[in-house]
Amino acid sequence: MILLGLTGSIGMGKSAVAEMFRKAGVPVYDADAEVHKLQGPGGKLVAAIDALFPGTATPQGIDRAALGRAVLGDRAELRKLERLIHPALAESRRVFLRRYRSRPVVVLDVPLLFEKKGWRSVDATVVVSAPAWKQARRVLARPGMNPLKLKHIRSLQVPDREKRRRADFVIDTGVQIDRTKSRIRDLLACLRAHGVRYCKACEKSSSTLKQPA
Incomplete structure (x- = not known):
């Protein structure tokens, strides 16, 4: 099994690319969905989260807006939440990988792959990227978003240029969708024909050739 870590900053089109992988027959573990x-109705972490952040639980699960307000801008509170979520995510990921262990390629869709050092546990990293202006246009079109929130979210994420530098493979969503699918x-x-090492070498060679003299 080749394990790909898929990531990308907010508004870069990571979810769309994950769906393209699924349609190509690749199992995708969606960390956000997990x-x-x-945190949803009957979710394993609802009681524990409500104990840490009283008043965030509802009959429909955790009120994500209330939880967001409780941790927004407070790194200490955010770390408390992460200490609850990460072990539960790790267990669900282990179950997923056991289920698809016979597949040649599997994707882990992880928003904070670099921020939380998840890149260490995959065979190769895939970064989804687009121009900054397109990213901003996509994000600011979402309900409840504004430039201040976008700025704060960006401050919590590794910059796109750094993700591109560290990526083994980059998928551009700032182009026509057919080119992204291709x-x-x-x-x-x-990857299926030659394996990770060969494909990484080809990617590096191609990137070098594209750089201006």
Whole structure:
């Protein structure tokens, strides 16, 4: 099994790319979806989260807006929440990987792959990227978003230029969708035929050739 870590900053199109991998027949573990499940109706972490942040639990699970207000801008409170969530996520990820252990390629969709050192546990990293202006336009079109919130979220994430530098593979969503899909098909074909080391070397060579003299 080749384990790919998929990541990208807010508004870069990571969810769309994850769906493209699924449609190409690749199992995708969605960390955000798992968090929603853990915090949703009957979720395993609802009681524990409410104990830490009283008043955030409802009959429908955790009120994510209330929880967001409780941790927004407070790194200490955010760390308390993460200490609850991360072990539960790790267990669900282990179950997922056991289920798909016979597949040639599996994707872990992890928003904070670099921030939380998740890159250490995958065979290769895939970063989804787009121009900053397109990122801002996508994010600010979401309900409840504003430039201040976007600035704060960006401050918590490794900058896109740094993610691109550290990535083994970059998928551009600032181009026509057919080109993005083609990029994913080509990457999967390379990995299945030649393995991670060969494909990484090809990617590095291609990136070097594209750099200006």
